Amino acid sequence: MSKKPLVSVxxxxxxxxxxxxxxxxxxxxxxxxxxxxxxxxEDCSTDGTREICQEYALKxxxxxxxxxxxxxxxxxxxxxxxxxxxxxxxxADCGGDDYWxxxxxxxxxxxxxxxxxxxxxxxxxxxFFHQKSGTFSKSTSxxxxxxxxxxxxxxxxxAYYLNSNVFPRIVLASSCFRGDLARELYQQHPELxxxxxxxxxxxxxxxxxxxxxPFYISKNNWLIYRVLEKSLSHSQIxxxxxxxxxxxxxxxxxxxxxxxxxxxxxxxxxxxxxxDDFTLHAFMSEDVDFFDALLEALNKFRIKIGxxxxxxxxxxxxxxxxxxxxxxxxxxHSQSFDHVQL
Numbered sequence: 292m293s294k295k296p297l298v299s300v301x302x303x304x305x306x307x308x309x310x311x312x313x314x315x316x317x318x319x320x321x322x323x324x325x326x327x328x329x330x331x332x333e334d335c336s337t338d339g340t341r342e343i344c345q346e347y348a349l350k351x352x353x354x355x356x357x358x359x360x361x362x363x364x365x366x367x368x369x370x371x372x373x374x375x376x377x378x379x380x381x382x383a384d385c386g387g388d389d390y391w392x393x394x395x396x397x398x399x400x401x402x403x404x405x406x407x408x409x410x411x412x413x414x415x416x417x418x419f420f421h422q423k424s425g426t427f428s429k430s431t432s433x434x435x436x437x438x439x440x441x442x443x444x445x446x447x448x449x450a451y452y453l454n455s456n457v458f459p460r461i462v463l464a465s466s467c468f469r470g471d472l473a474r475e476l477y478q479q480h481p482e483l484x485x486x487x488x489x490x491x492x493x494x495x496x497x498x499x500x501x502x503x504x505p506f507y508i509s510k511n512n513w514l515i516y517r518v519l520e521k522s523l524s525h526s527q528i529x530x531x532x533x534x535x536x537x538x539x540x541x542x543x544x545x546x547x548x549x550x551x552x553x554x555x556x557x558x559x560x561x562x563x564x565x566x567d568d569f570t571l572h573a574f575m576s577e578d579v580d581f582f583d584a585l586l587e588a589l590n591k592f593r594i595k596i597g598x599x600x601x602x603x604x605x606x607x608x609x610x611x612x613x614x615x616x617x618x619x620x621x622x623x624h625s626q627s628f629d630h631v632q633l
Contacts, residue, residue, distance in 0.1 A: 298327035298397055298467065299379030303369045304387030305334040308343060310517065315347050317390035319354065321397045330356045332373035335363040340387070370492040371484050374477070383467040388517045396513045400467035403507050409441060411504030412497075414466035417514035427515075432460050438508040446553045448501050453544065454560040461506070463493040465514040472503045480550060488546055490539040498547050530572050534581050538588075541565050545592050555594055562594060 300318050304311050318329055329351075333344045341359065348357035358373060374382070381401060385391060393399075400413040419428045443451065452460060476499040477484055483495045500506075548558060555562065566585065573582040589595075 294326060296328040296379045297325040298323075298381045298383060298401060299377030299470065300327060300329045300397075301332075301370065301373045301377060301382065301384035302329060302387060303332045303334060303366065303373055303384075304336065304340050304344065305363070305366070305369075306336045306338045306340055307387035308336070308339040310388040310390075311340050311343050313390045314385055314387055315344075317392070318385060319347075319351060320394050321391075322394045323398045323401070325401065327354070327397060328356055328377075328379065329354055330358065330373050330377050332358045332360065332364075332369045334360050334365070334369045367485060367489050367492055371477070374473070377470065379470055381467050382470045382473060383464075385464045385514075386516075388519065389464050390515050390517075392513055392515060393511070396511075397467065399509070399511065403509070404467065404469065407439075407441075407507060409504050410439075410507045411444070411472055411500040412461075412466050412468035413507045413509065414461035414463075415509040415511045415513040417462050417465045417516050418512060420515050420517045422517055422519050430462070430516075434508055434510050436510050439505065441505050444505045445502055446551065446557070448505070449498050449548060449551060449553050450557040452498070452501060453548070453558055461497065461508065462514060462516055463496060464516065468496070468500055469504075472500055476500070476503070483547055483550055488539075488543055490536060490543055494540065494543055495547055498544075498551060502551055530576050530578075533569060533572050534578070537565075538569060538581075538584070541569075542588055545588075549592070555592060 302314065302318070304314070307314075315329070315331075321327065331344050331348070333341050335341070344357055345359075348355045356376065358376065360369065364372065370384075381404060383397065383400070396415075400415075403413045404410055416433050417430050419430065420426075421428065473496055476495070480495070480499075483489070483499070484492075489495070544561075545555070545558075548555075566589075569585050570582070573579075573585060
């Protein structure tokens with residue numbers, strides 16, 4: 292494949308034999324007036340996913356660049372290794388268990404990027420497919436008309452994005468973005484893209500691109516996002532999700548915003564909503580270790596500890612008082628915090 296493609300589509304499958312064909316078919320069905328490549332980073336699957344990717348690479352040698360990892364790298368390193376191999380002017384991606392809905396997705400997105408040189412990323416609507424129940428649902432970010440505010444980018448836009456409490460406002464697999472800006476971000480701050488504190492590959496790209504230029508969000512529905520019974524970001528037990536993935540993503544976001552120059556005082560709404568959720572569930576589940584981890588994070592990021600958190604810390608150390616408050620809260624809200632479903 293010698294000719295440089297206009298778009299590179301990144302796919303990083305791992306043990307997704309049941310879904311990867313639909314993913315690749317939805318990408319390869321794109322009808323475009325330009326060349327695009329599909330860069331696949333197959334991460335040492337053990338279920339037959341690798342063999343399917345090899346089959347597709349043989350069938351579509353002019354479009355597919357297949358990278359067969361010799362050992363499992365994990366999502367973050369695999370994703371950004373593939374990212375660095377991409378040659379396109381623009382980039383898009385699709386999870387190995389998700390799929391695109393229309394044949395015109397890439398063409399429509401590239402047309403917008405070409406017609407709006409200041410736009411850093413184009414995204415659209417998406418739907419969830421709940422694998423267990425076999426049902427679809429719309430995202431909370433669903434828009435009914437195109438949304439574009441050309442002046443909204445930079446630090447103010449990052450704060451607006453995070454404080455909106457409609458999160459995520461976009462899913463990267465529904466988008467197409469400028470490769471040069473993304474590569475520039477990676478070169479400037481490689482530590483934000485890899486490392487022990489990175490659990491979301493899309494966060495540094497999304498927030499970084501928003502620093503560089505405005506987003507264009509289309510009303511078109513371009514993606515099906517598959518929610519599996521067990522996955523990193525969709526634990527069936529809500530507290531497990533909060534304590535694990537959500538808390539890690541929160542800390543990653545604060546590291547990102549600090550590096551990008553967005554002060555904590557500009558993220559008051561985002562921080563308040565997240566910490567209210569974390570502290571409530573730490574208290575209701577009687578998890579002192581998680582509560583201490585919250586306080587440690589507050590101190591690390593120099594976030595002032597409010598009276599509410601000080602009171603909760605006191606209550607957690609007063610067994611009978613804590614039990615009484617938990618009983619009252621459960622009766623009032625008619626739910627157990629041990630088995631809250633997503």
